[in-house]
Amino acid sequence: MTTIAETAARRRHAGRTRLSARHREWIAGYLFVLPDALGLLVFLGVPMALSLVLSVFEVNGFGGYSFVGAKNYLRMWNDPLFWKGATVTALYAIMLVPLLYTCGLGLALLVQRTDRFNAVMRSMFFAPHMVSLVVVALVWQFMVVDKIGVISRLTAALGIGGFSFLGDPNFALITIVLVSVWFLMGFYMLIFLGGLQDIPRQYYEAAMIDGAGAIARFWFITLPLLKPTSFFVIMVSMVAAVAGAQAFDIIYVMTKGGPANATSVLIVYIYQQAFGFGAFGYAAAMASILVVVLMIVTAVFFALTRGGRFNHEQ
């Protein structure tokens, strides 16, 4: 009898202390996460939601808000410059993503062997990524100045000159894409190097014993085993391209969206509407479309990578 009561009491007691220890862990957990969670909520979460709210308002010159319903969205539908911006954004992404993938992977394969020479080469390929986009844009603008810039003269000497890199609507966006590639390729080279590192050497050795050439090895070992890396690279570069993560700074300095809106990616147009004309509601409406697109992309990304755990045992 007594022993049973004792055990029960002890168990109850043990249970209580375990519970309070657990509660202490809960409280500690919440407190530790609080600063970041609060900050992300205020400066990322709320803006995302506010984008939607703002988009049904019109803001006048004195900062007064008036509810206008779907007016901003209708305006967007009928605004040729919005569609131009969407088209330019899509073109930018369509050109940038494959080019970056190819350059990033190409460079990674080029400097894959670990030796001192390649270590220096890697740093050289990566160096542009360390420079701010404002400086990047300035330097490239200087190099492609019509007729006298060093690259303009080089292309003229090669017989393919005579056009204006930034003044010609047919070339301006391509120039912006190439500058973006130059800036980003070193970063993606590193990501690919990380992926290549994880491919077991034995696979290559076995393939070589079987007589597989370099191309076969690339095609049947490297590419399939790089799938998670490739996936990551394509998604991240796509999202960055659509959101204008790099494009904005480059375009702002080099062309401001011109000539003839040829480089007016959506984000640049949104920025002009908001901070040039004070059309916050309209800008928010366009931005919220972008937020929705990016949220869908991120959700797909997330679902396919099983909660952000990019493990290779898929």
Next chain:
Amino acid sequence: MSSKRPQPYFSRSQVTLVRGLWMMVTAILAFMTLFPLLWMVSIAFKPAAESFSSNLIPQSPTFDNFIYVLTAVPFIRYMANSFLVSATVTIVALFFHTMAGYALARLRFPGREVLFLSIFSTFLVSLPVIIVPLFVIVKAMGMLNSYAGLIIPAIFNAFGIFLLRQYYLSLPKEIEEAARIDGAGYWRIYWSVILPLSRPIMSALAILFFLANWNSFLWPLTITSDPNLWVVQLGIANFKSQYSASWNYMMAASTIVAIPTLILFVIFQRQIMDSLKTSGLK
């Protein structure tokens, strides 16, 4: 047993030749990649008359461009602002992110997974997309044209939390146990066990955060109109609109802006590149 290596298909001299060619191609491409930066520095040392000459090494190198830029424009002030903002953001961000990463990786509490998923879902939301509402919020908080406005919103990003959490997940379970047996609370464990262990990843993140903030342009452009608060990227963009024909001055200014980051890169290239290399997928 059979450690027979694959038969070489080529003779040693052929292999050497291919490797030599390979290295040459790599070196040429690397030089081409670096060329714009070399060109920038070169023009910065050339007098105006030489701006569009095609020699990479200046014929009559001069410091005049640098002196002009540093005296005609308050570049020192811009650099000081940039330094203040970047350093503060870096320190506070590291503090908050290690705390959050520690809790998300090693403490158990209800809602932890949901919280992590919500944080992760902001991973790919970049500043340009939310710039309009963010401006409205920061304006409502009265932080336009202030250091607080430059610093506080820049602190929070999911990238750092994500990386730190992954790092803390990889640490063995035993490390906290000794401290816990000694009766240490969670704060003491964080402060004297977890933080010292995260020194390598923290130094890598510190460099990345500092660089990202030193190089950031869009946010300062949007919220600071007061030239006294301008960071260096704003200063140089504005410099361009004033001196659009004086490329020698502009390249000198660009060099001044780029040099700190390039020096950081030369010193810390291993840490920077290693941390970015693993940021993708681990």
